[in-house]
Amino acid sequence: MIYFQSDYVEGCHPKILEKMAETNFVQTPGYGNDAYCGSAREKIRKACGREDVDVHFLVGGTQTNATVIASILKAHQGVISADTGHIACHETGAIEAAGHKVLTLPSEDGTITGDQVEAYCDAHDACASREHMVQPGMVYISFPTESGTLYSKEQLTSLYASCRKCGLPLYLDGARLGYGLASSRNDLTLPDIARLCDVFYIGGTKCGALFGEAVVIARESLKKDFRYIIKQHGGMLAKGRLLGIQFDVLFEDDLYYKICKNAVDAALRIRCALEEKGIPFYVSSWTNQQFPILSQAQMKYFSEGAAYEIWEPIDEKNTAVRFCTSWATTGENVQAMVELIRNMPL
Amino acid sequence: MIYFQSDYVEGCHPKILEKMAETNFVQTPGYGNDAYCGSAREKIRKACGREDVDVHFLVGGTQTNATVIASILKAHQGVISADTGHIACHETGAIEAAGHKVLTLPSEDGTITGDQVEAYCDAHDACASREHMVQPGMVYISFPTESGTLYSKEQLTSLYASCRKCGLPLYLDGARLGYGLASSRNDLTLPDIARLCDVFYIGGTKCGALFGEAVVIARESLKKDFRYIIKQHGGMLAKGRLLGIQFDVLFEDDLYYKICKNAVDAALRIRCALEEKGIPFYVSSWTNQQFPILSQAQMKYFSEGAAYEIWEPIDEKNTAVRFCTSWATTGENVQAMVELIRNMPL
Amino acid sequence: MIYFQSDYVEGCHPKILEKMAETNFVQTPGYGNDAYCGSAREKIRKACGREDVDVHFLVGGTQTNATVIASILKAHQGVISADTGHIACHETGAIEAAGHKVLTLPSEDGTITGDQVEAYCDAHDACASREHMVQPGMVYISFPTESGTLYSKEQLTSLYASCRKCGLPLYLDGARLGYGLASSRNDLTLPDIARLCDVFYIGGTKCGALFGEAVVIARESLKKDFRYIIKQHGGMLAKGRLLGIQFDVLFEDDLYYKICKNAVDAALRIRCALEEKGIPFYVSSWTNQQFPILSQAQMKYFSEGAAYEIWEPIDEKNTAVRFCTSWATTGENVQAMVELIRNMPL
């Protein structure tokens, strides 16, 4: 059985474990104040093309989202998100647990537009009894989205302009950022993202690390006291060095980009094989997640050879499923998968 | 410079890194549903002498405390704690952030008694307007305490009896549990603790792991839906295997106890050397933390050779400081420290 | 100008003010422990046909909803509601502020069905990663709904059966309960409601009182410690007598029903006049709120003689508006309104 059901089925890039082992007995201060974190911060600043951003390391995505959002919103404010956004669906109400409503916008492919944001804010402001409703306080997007889709530079520029116009900080969840940047259809760079968002995070967990997410705060007014919020949300790792070491390795010699490229290439080979068989897709993704729509017979066929995740029932006979590649997906497994697809009964 | 300022200045026991490297490319399901977590759970159940306890793995202590407490309390309830308890002082209000007050009891040495708990509850129940006050909903203790002190079996038995009488679940924070169990003055075993608490956690971060805490839920009524609360608090590690592997290694062949014993032995050698010089102590600790009271000259003397943490100003001239050993403290460093102490000016 | 824009534009039924004036200097204990509250509780129990229900008095609807929901849900649970529910739209996120997500079901007319609830719960339970999602913990409905529609006895019986099957307490928001019970299309009695819900509240603010809502807790397991939650939510009125007096007057000689009947009769006269002119309705309401769809010219016409509330834009030319009657609406004002409608340009 080959596992394609998520992008966290393996450990981490071997260089990370090597560096951990090599530095294991070096004594360092805790909580992210060590030299490895310092070095990783410098590399990330350089990769973002900005010396003035703050960089913080947290452990996981749900924690990072809850921390960033709690640091920005006031008590009466909510966060605008696509209705399929991770914070709206798959974080057990962590945002609400911190007191805030997720204000959802309908989305076909996981992205939202500047026009949608402006319309939402205009409607709120126009309402005579707006104080009876949650005030929009920021905007959350993910890149790639939950469905593997991407914002183009034009789209992100437009969305950010709308956010600025409405006075809403824009936060980009980059759990799979590496896979987005590595896509052949992507025209955004890390410096673009650092310029077109107020806060974002560079995902480590799904992109080669054991765990860890690097929050980049680009807007000056959002920097103050962020470490308090990290600690309050249980995100301040005692042995913060572990986060520093991982990102230091990943941002050495473009390793992060290189290994993510591998995942996307693998995913596109699978996509291609599925297309050749005429399989329809739930959404057109050019990143490491592919969402073919399978019949029950096809699902059964794959379930014996390649593990996937059930995504969404389409109708009584067909279901969208997810095949995920990762930095660790081997050429052998991709080849085996392609064979499986080719031999699939129609 | 030797670092004694905390018990998380090094990485982890080398066997953990070995096992991580060895299993790095094994594909596993996420979120703690892998075989390593399964194996670690089994070993912990065995070590607790109970097959019926639930075992969950979380990343860090603040997160674990917030998760356990949120899973137990109702909206109008608070958690009783010593006024020096970690949740009362050093978690940036994580308990309050989840809506609950920490109800503090005065404590000289970090421990609280069954009598204190009963008196608190009796006073609450006796109050005609008790609904204007936060209702006590559970009791939090740590073992060892923040000051390195211990509950004896008699004390814990008595405290637990009082908790049962008041209908309050008892939760034990075992961030340094290994160092407590390894103390020569300790008469409690892990099965005792599993019998005399409703929930507790076995600390990994400070006791040989890279990170990780193992929550043991002994009381049946507290088990339901705990994983929802873990996820909501950002504590459900995607690559849960990392927690499983670590505890699986630590609970193989009593490694956890053995390495913690080393730390306590080292701490007692330092204690002994300080006593020989006539240095007074803030509190009498028989675990891995030692709290001598130093003059300014003495603090300056040490700050050039052995890093410590400032604990509490005693008066204008003297300060309680903390020297911490850990599973990783080497014999050489202890010997160097003992020499430093012997040569200290009085 | 006549005001029909809400059902709280006047003070209260004169008998309430009389009783307040008459008892003004009687000394009573505070916080709802006075004889007037006692008497009102007895009358409400009698009206519910159950001696075993708990009755509590709170000040307003948002506060009551927040209090009841906080008293029922656990930290990881949310409340199921129609997407148009008051708690989902018009309480500035009070439910989220207490840590809970509102789980919305689509609804055309403001009601939800037992099938919808069961389907939601089944989908949740069937999900392999359900702990990543908010667990449904209770169901919220309103009677009449926000759109003035009603549940029939059959519908409520079916919905409650589904809630029981799913283990979810059913809570009915009766802000306008009197207007629902007084509708000619209603076949539910107060005893029915007390039997087909676990908790509900009898609205006073909109139904003849100055302010005040009477929470009735029918299910034994939901009664404990409710007063703590009231106090925590700022709902425990110091001079609780004011709430007791009001409900005591309203539940004397069926005053509550009689005055609400007046409002519904007035609304139906307005409905009838609008129908005669061929005006379409946003929703068919048989209670005190009417939602005609008006053109811009018609809106302008009315805005000079009869104040209404803008409800929902329908298309570029037409808007649903709300005309509200109340217990205090006079025959003269209804007659004047009917004339206005008759003279309305088409």
Next chain:
Amino acid sequence: MIYFQSDYVEGCHPKILEKMAETNFVQTPGYGNDAYCGSAREKIRKACGREDVDVHFLVGGTQTNATVIASILKAHQGVISADTGHIACHETGAIEAAGHKVLTLPSEDGTITGDQVEAYCDAHDACASREHMVQPGMVYISFPTESGTLYSKEQLTSLYASCRKCGLPLYLDGARLGYGLASSRNDLTLPDIARLCDVFYIGGTKCGALFGEAVVIARESLKKDFRYIIKQHGGMLAKGRLLGIQFDVLFEDDLYYKICKNAVDAALRIRCALEEKGIPFYVSSWTNQQFPILSQAQMKYFSEGAAYEIWEPIDEKNTAVRFCTSWATTGENVQAMVELIRNMPL
């Protein structure tokens, strides 16, 4: 039996009921946007000697405290208060329920000093790991305090200067403000208070109203979006006119001051009679609350003629109790109480 156990045992000043009855059928908009609220706001601004303050009306004290504090604090901040403060003791954890810790300072008589505040902030700022602790975000005081004591103009000036120095907004809880202003030992005026605080509230519930508290926001930066927070906390009364009418009456012709003066005079006659009998006091109060220390026999003696509240056990034989007067206390009842005291057995 005469009731002295609290200052809310009667209804309200008769002029309020008269005005309510007189205006009962006047139609007004809801939520505080009516002409009565407008007029009351103007009178309060005038009484504060400032045209630029914002004035909002809420229903009760706990709600007001929770609302004001939630509107000021960020997620990681707490509110500094005397350990006897109402928010620390008697609001069922409403502040914690909104996510914030109450940071208590020891206090003998209910007041805190600027030096205490500065020392707390300095210690926080000096701490290397301050992000592990709750950051002080504002200061809460009450005037009069829970023990009936007062801040002098000098004390409040000094406290406010310290708050400004530390960057902390100062909030004054004036639940019994009228009784403080009316005290012969008071040297503060309402304009002084409006100048020496950032936010405060003028208590109505205990000072002649049926219910209601008027929040005055003096600092510009704290004004924005306050109505959202009121609504979220369930404090936006639908028939807001009721609050407007009450404060409009109370601030007409200095009624508020006059009726509060009556209560303080009555309290001082009782104080005097107790002093003549040589009864010691728990605290020296010059406002409407008196706290004599009684023996068990004396408590029994009074409990047959004059209801009081038990305050605090002093030792095994003696207890501090509270006798409270109010705007409604009659000369007859004071005289009867004085007689009771004179005849008390020693």
